[in-house]
Amino acid sequence: MKVGIIGLGRMGQGIASRVAGAGHDLCVYNRTADKAAALAKAGAKIAKSVAGACEGREVLITMLAHDEALDEVTRGPSGVLASLPKGSIHVAMGTHSILATRAVSQAHADAGQLFVAAPVQGRPEVAAAGQIGIFAAGPADAVTRCRPLFDVIGRKTYEAGTDQTTAAAIKVAHNMVLGCAIEALGEGFVLAEKYGVKRQLFYEVLTDVLFACPAYKGYGKLIADEDYDKIGITARLALKDADLAFAAAEDVTVPLPSANAWRDRLLGAIAHGLAEKDQSVIAHAQAKASGLR
Amino acid sequence: MKVGIIGLGRMGQGIASRVAGAGHDLCVYNRTADKAAALAKAGAKIAKSVAGACEGREVLITMLAHDEALDEVTRGPSGVLASLPKGSIHVAMGTHSILATRAVSQAHADAGQLFVAAPVQGRPEVAAAGQIGIFAAGPADAVTRCRPLFDVIGRKTYEAGTDQTTAAAIKVAHNMVLGCAIEALGEGFVLAEKYGVKRQLFYEVLTDVLFACPAYKGYGKLIADEDYDKIGITARLALKDADLAFAAAEDVTVPLPSANAWRDRLLGAIAHGLAEKDQSVIAHAQAKASGLR
């Protein structure tokens, strides 16, 4: 398949290497050119512009860090809207807001192109191993046409429906459930610690059976060790996740009391200069609010 | 070992059957006598009073529903304090407040008896299978002497230290982390649903990898199916758990913002007549607060 990929951050590189490795005709573009070098060795063409990465492609994947980048790449001059052939598919795999997803969906529909929202779950090393989860939504035939690519890129693809915002909603709600879990973990660790319970013991108790899963084992370990430098996602980026959740919640009028607690601790941590620590640093903010440390 | 057990609710029966099955000399007592019948067949003696269940016992286990029962059984006339031989051990396996745990610990110390707090994690059927987790704290030699019993009763025993309140704190914090996880799940399901995401799909997305553990698979399933009649723990009893968490948190001055959200939704559910549903019914309260159902 003729595939273009725009956005070669750590996630984008992992995805691109999977696509190239599967033998597809790949053309990549990144704003800063050096990141494309490794992919050139793997056989990918290097485009010099967004338009160049779109030209003649059946599928154009974007993996961009935020809505502003998606907006610029898609709707800017010589952007995806202007450059992708009619009938081709734009697959946005970044984490984007409901609003941006809706706007880009409409713009592509107006332009006679197809748009699939396909945010993913998993860290860069998981992406490189082709083991991420994909939440895909868009026109049924477009999703079907992307299937072979998704099978190469990820471990499993969840088809959420024909409305692209459903995929965005899954990603947003998913990250929120995770953030809230971490906040609650922090409260539990601090409460137990104040009674003299060793953090390591509380970690074992929780993750032995009831919470024996990556979310609790991973973030729980960081909290038990108070090692907030092993970054899964920074507090700053987690706050972006929280913003996406609250924007979505307002859009469909859903109060989110747990997420409030998560967001407030993130703000507290960032206010104390911890924005670039792992988001589990909210457990540290919880400790400080409780008079510890 | 000469063992007494007081309190033969569903958890107590499971524990007693394990002790009897292992060949210990067991004497049981329950306020309503009929519950002891099955244990008699398994070889247990049936005492007619608290005092009778304590007489000559090396270890006396209580598995009582709340602090009031523990207080009455321990400190009432002809209670455990008055009846258990000096040097023997009272093991309280119910879920009790820090305050009650502290008071009973002191009373036993004053009376020359040993006290071990040993709350457990697991449902009645898990107890019957000898697979519960035990959080034990108390005088080191007392815990050591109880080890053979714990090994028969549960899957694993976590030794929390010599201060009995540490075990109580683990149990309280553990249940709080669980309650908060359920509240956050409810928020996630409702947010996703408002965008048209099928509950079953969101359930799969969450529990496939990141939250592939009993807490999320179990309670998540109830929420996905909106089947709040499969009772793990009722909303009413979960509120008791929340009360224990807040009492403990105030004792050691810990703010608990996530737990606030959990408690408020429990109150909302109970206010709407759902006290006897499973505590995951807070997801239903979340749905109603969001204009659904």
Place this chain on the structure above:
Amino acid sequence: MKVGIIGLGRMGQGIASRVAGAGHDLCVYNRTADKAAALAKAGAKIAKSVAGACEGREVLITMLAHDEALDEVTRGPSGVLASLPKGSIHVAMGTHSILATRAVSQAHADAGQLFVAAPVQGRPEVAAAGQIGIFAAGPADAVTRCRPLFDVIGRKTYEAGTDQTTAAAIKVAHNMVLGCAIEALGEGFVLAEKYGVKRQLFYEVLTDVLFACPAYKGYGKLIADEDYDKIGITARLALKDADLAFAAAEDVTVPLPSANAWRDRLLGAIAHGLAEKDQSVIAHAQAKASGLR
């Protein structure tokens, strides 16, 4: 009227001086005798026991610091229940929980005595000036008989009904609304300050018209000046108020999201050693949570 008063803290002294000043036949009792001296000069008899203060009295007022004191004075050996003549009235003017109010009401009804719950609003100096507000509830004729006393003691008496818990509920809800107002003030001051708004200016803006009332002018001034040593009510006692609110709310299943925020900041302040500062110190906790100070 033959009046007894038990409890001569700062509020009780103010009330007693008003009653003595109005020419009533007054007998007072306090656990520590020295506090009664000034009242003796004003013509009050000094009792040597709770029973002595009850003997032959038509109305017995208690002004006690907490439920435990009320319980002991009322139900202890030679307490009010045992010593007050049948048909006489016990008026409890302290701030007590719904539960304690209900229990004492029942006990007096069983003993053929009348019980009026009459918590008050106002600081000690306001009590000394006879300007406190009184929230009274109890049997209609008992409240009527107390009217002349209430008119001497306070500025205004609000009759809440025949169920004593209504008066307790008013007091509890009233203090909660105040606490939440202070918490919100703290959030507003800190948000404005982070943009460079002078605290004094924000204070003026708020209290000039929209919030031109004692609650905001008083507590707002403390926050504007960051002068938390002018004690209206300490953080520790405010936490007791919060506890009363949450106990009441659980009793009648009411979620209290704003009060959660209030309680959490109180806990945070107390965790940082500020328990004996004025409760407006929660604005300081808010500032710290936001990275200031």
Place this chain on the structure above:
Amino acid sequence: MKVGIIGLGRMGQGIASRVAGAGHDLCVYNRTADKAAALAKAGAKIAKSVAGACEGREVLITMLAHDEALDEVTRGPSGVLASLPKGSIHVAMGTHSILATRAVSQAHADAGQLFVAAPVQGRPEVAAAGQIGIFAAGPADAVTRCRPLFDVIGRKTYEAGTDQTTAAAIKVAHNMVLGCAIEALGEGFVLAEKYGVKRQLFYEVLTDVLFACPAYKGYGKLIADEDYDKIGITARLALKDADLAFAAAEDVTVPLPSANAWRDRLLGAIAHGLAEKDQSVIAHAQAKASGLR
């Protein structure tokens, strides 16, 4: 003074009539022309475009409903930036976000024009009577030059400094403190009601002394009467206020736990179709969450 006014909603009309009444040379513009008719009678010129309202003006006042309108009017083709003489002053009296205020400030500075942020406090009838409060910030000489106008428009002008965002911050924090007060009121009323306290009585108790101010007397009355059709500000617009507060709070990293409670109840009310009721309808949402109504 040569004054232009753009935006003749209810607030804008009140302001314009004050300016015209004081004898200033006034030129007004509104997107829909009919609203300008009454002002023409009072001697105002009617411009046919934004540019027309700016031409030759010393001061140009905008009173617009939201950031989008401000952005379009200011930066759109033939907008204020392009049309207002160099050295003239744009005074934005609408409620705008910190971000929009900052952006417009910068744009005017770049264009050699002066910009004063001057949001106001008060309802339309208060504006018509020249009794609103004004929070003004901007270059010192610009504020000074606007003084005579402010004196005609409002009751009092609070000068917040030279950074325009300080004025925006005051307005945002002010509205948040008000919203949180209303939320707490709702919690208090519902808690008291559940114990049988009449709403009218609780209203009197609160507003008699401690909360004897317009905010509590006004919104408290609506809640006491459950009369949410007397609109001060709709729930929908209050949610916009909450959004401004949270955006500001994130900008300067301030957690806002009380405001969370306010926002969640607004969302709950809107989810139940009450968006166009007065924002005190959150007390109704609180009642429903507590099993009432």
